[in-house]
Amino acid sequence: MKKYSNILNIFLIVFCFLYFYLAKQLPHKVAVYPFLITAILGVLTLVHIIQTFMKKEEGKGEGIFENFQGKQFLFVITSCFAYVFVVNVLGFFTATFIYLMITLVGLRVNKYIALITTIGFCIGVYFIFCSFLKVPLPKGFII
Amino acid sequence: MNDVVYGVIKALSITNLFAAFASVALGIIIGALPGLTAAMGVALLIPITFGMSPSTGLITLAGVYCGAIFGGSISAILINTPGTPAAAATVIEGYQLTLKGKAGKALGTAVIASFIGGILSSIPLYLFSPPLAKLALKFGPAEYFWLSIFGLTIIAGVSSKSIIKGLISGALGLMLSTIGMDPMLGVPRFTFGSPYLISGLPITATLIGLFSMSQVLILAEEKIVSGRKFVDFEDKVMLSKDEIKKIMPTCLRSTVIGSIIGILPGAGATIASFIGYNEAKRFSKNKDEFGKGAIEGVAGAEAANNAVTGGSLIPTLTLGIPGESVTAVLLGGLIIQGLQPGPDLFTVHGKITYTFFAGFIVVNIFMLILGLFGSKIFARISLVPDNVLIPLIFSLCTVGSYAINNQLADVWIMFAFGIFGYFVRKLDLNPAAIILALILGPIGETGLRRALILSHGSIGILFSSVISKVLILLSIFSLFSPFLMERMQRSGD
Numbered sequence: 001m002k003k004y005s006n007i008l009n010i011f012l013i014v015f016c017f018l019y020f021y022l023a024k025q026l027p028h029k030v031a032v033y034p035f036l037i038t039a040i041l042g043v044l045t046l047v048h049i050i051q052t053f054m055k056k057e058e059g060k061g062e063g064i065f066e067n068f069q070g071k072q073f074l075f076v077i078t079s080c081f082a083y084v085f086v087v088n089v090l091g092f093f094t095a096t097f098i099y100l101m102i103t104l105v106g107l108r109v110n111k112y113i114a115l116i117t118t119i120g121f122c123i124g125v126y127f128i129f130c131s132f133l134k135v136p137l138p139k140g141f142i143i
Numbered sequence: 144m145n146d147v148v149y150g151v152i153k154a155l156s157i158t159n160l161f162a163a164f165a166s167v168a169l170g171i172i173i174g175a176l177p178g179l180t181a182a183m184g185v186a187l188l189i190p191i192t193f194g195m196s197p198s199t200g201l202i203t204l205a206g207v208y209c210g211a212i213f214g215g216s217i218s219a220i221l222i223n224t225p226g227t228p229a230a231a232a233t234v235i236e237g238y239q240l241t242l243k244g245k246a247g248k249a250l251g252t253a254v255i256a257s258f259i260g261g262i263l264s265s266i267p268l269y270l271f272s273p274p275l276a277k278l279a280l281k282f283g284p285a286e287y288f289w290l291s292i293f294g295l296t297i298i299a300g301v302s303s304k305s306i307i308k309g310l311i312s313g314a315l316g317l318m319l320s321t322i323g324m325d326p327m328l329g330v331p332r333f334t335f336g337s338p339y340l341i342s343g344l345p346i347t348a349t350l351i352g353l354f355s356m357s358q359v360l361i362l363a364e365e366k367i368v369s370g371r372k373f374v375d376f377e378d379k380v381m382l383s384k385d386e387i388k389k390i391m392p393t394c395l396r397s398t399v400i401g402s403i404i405g406i407l408p409g410a411g412a413t414i415a416s417f418i419g420y421n422e423a424k425r426f427s428k429n430k431d432e433f434g435k436g437a438i439e440g441v442a443g444a445e446a447a448n449n450a451v452t453g454g455s456l457i458p459t460l461t462l463g464i465p466g467e468s469v470t471a472v473l474l475g476g477l478i479i480q481g482l483q484p485g486p487d488l489f490t491v492h493g494k495i496t497y498t499f500f501a502g503f504i505v506v507n508i509f510m511l512i513l514g515l516f517g518s519k520i521f522a523r524i525s526l527v528p529d530n531v532l533i534p535l536i537f538s539l540c541t542v543g544s545y546a547i548n549n550q551l552a553d554v555w556i557m558f559a560f561g562i563f564g565y566f567v568r569k570l571d572l573n574p575a576a577i578i579l580a581l582i583l584g585p586i587g588e589t590g591l592r593r594a595l596i597l598s599h600g601s602i603g604i605l606f607s608s609v610i611s612k613v614l615i616l617l618s619i620f621s622l623f624s625p626f627l628m629e630r631m632q633r634s635g636d
Contacts, residue, residue, distance in 0.1 A: 135194055
């Protein structure tokens with residue numbers, strides 16, 4: 001899929017320049033090694049660009065995003081982001097309970113199975129992390 | 144010798160036995176679930192092992208590793224879908240046996256062959272690791288620089304599809320490894336003024352993001368498969384004496400193949416299983432049975448892929464060069480425990496290392512027991528649909544990345560690397576190569592800069608010793624090894 005190789009090429013060029021720009025702001029002695037890596041990535045990117053240019057287009061399908069479930073993906077990534085965002089505010093167990101219930105039901109899991117899974121998971125995490133390993137979990141104003 | 148005996152006794156303690164049992168069971172479940180990989184499982188478990196003693200933690204990681212490699216065969220045999228890429232060759236004969244109503248035999252063969260492969264691969268682990276680690280004592284800064292270059296050239300081998308993309312992944316990993324304090328001058332680099340980044344990227348959070356959260360996103364983009372079906376079976380899992388006799392030569396041959404491939408940089412369990420399968424077919428007296436359900440075929444693939452586990456631990460523990468992606472993640476677990484690969488593991492930390500080795504044997508014994516008596520249960524667990532797994536895995540990612548430093552910043556780093564890892568996978572770059580470079584980058588940088596300081600800037604120091612020259616040759620060999628592996632796999636296919 002040439003299109004995605006080109007996207008990768010653009011990303012690599014931007015990344016190289018950004019890294020080089022940031023490295024330039026470092027003291028000279030500290031910047032030598034980052035410059036060396038930039039040169040390595042630059043050469044590899046150039047080779048990849050030539051490879052992409054030489055490659056023949058294979059098929060015109062949607063390629064790596066074939067069968068991509070856009071709505072489902074967006075729902076999952078948004079709920080994950082919201083979960084991380086509130087976990088330190090609500091506390092681990094409250095945030096996890098809400099996150100799991102919403103995501104499981106949103107992904108069409110039966111409500112009762114979702115509830116049992118959520119409660120079972122929270123109990124499991126409590127015993128493994130809090131009771132057995134004594135690892136502190138994010139605390140908020142609830143639990 | 145004392146450490147070896149101590150290791151055996153310690154590995155048989157209640158705590159370690161329980162850790163081995165539970166981690167093998169968990170590993171089998173992870174392996175049996177199509178879409179979840181051994182690397183993902185080990186990455187998720189690292190934070191949990193942080194709270195354990197180093198030897199128990201390492202045994203737990205080994206349990207998940209070995210269990211997952213075997214677990215992949217359960218779904219391969221029963222639902223015609225390899226649970227892990229390493230079980231791809233098992234599908235060929237395993238599912239044919241299932242269709243004939245001999246699923247029990249196929250599972251029995253898989254577990255016995257996996258056990259033989261796994262347990263015999265501990266012999267080279269015991270024999271070759273200490274002398275190889277002793278060699279590392281002779282390493283100076285220049286040798287460490289070349290060692291890291293050797294490790295980085297393995298990236299080319301770890302990359303399954305494109306060498307250039309593997310090397311690009313490595314270069315990206317090297318760039319990420321420069322985040323944090325300069326190792327020689329103590330100047331912050333690329334930290335954007337954030338105190339969280341002064342000590343560099345947190346390895347565990349980065350690992351979890353790249354391997355586990357990215358997997359969540361991969362599962363989330365696909366249509367949910369909720370009704371996987373497997374063929375129920377009534378026949379016995381245990382093999383008869385004659386059947387064990389029949390598969391034994393294949394198991395032993397595949398064990399040798401798997402152990403060697405495990406030690407070789409860049410190759411992995413998938414390649415080993417295909418070669419093991421091919422050799423089983425080549426040496427078999429019943430070639431006609433192949434393709435129609437031959438237990439020797441299952442044994443050839445499974446003994447080989449499980450023998451890789453012991454073999455690939457040798458370069459990981461002695462030189463800090465992981466042979467494949469799972470051991471790259473496992474290396475992260477080792478570092479988290481404050482253990483550096485090399486001679487110290489066999490001298491200063493000898494007790495921990497030999498407990499881990501003995502634990503590795505225990506893990507394989509539990510794998511046999513659980514496989515023989517619990518395959519039916521594990522097969523049912525493998526039917527858990529992706530819509531249940533997605534939120535559960537992400538929640539574990541969150542708690543895992545938080546647990547090491549008790550900082551929410553680590554969770555955000557995990558999240559960012561999860562998204563980065565998703566695109567890395569989609570664009571055929573290699574997350575294992577990024578992690579490898581992230582771990583080896585500082586070793587190489589420090590080695591290079593120290594060597595140049597010692598020689599007052601002359602690069603001749605980098606080529607002066609015999610060890611350096613050998614490492615340069617190995618790096619060149621490693622760079623070209625993917626072509627060799629490709630040819631071997633083709634002959635296996």
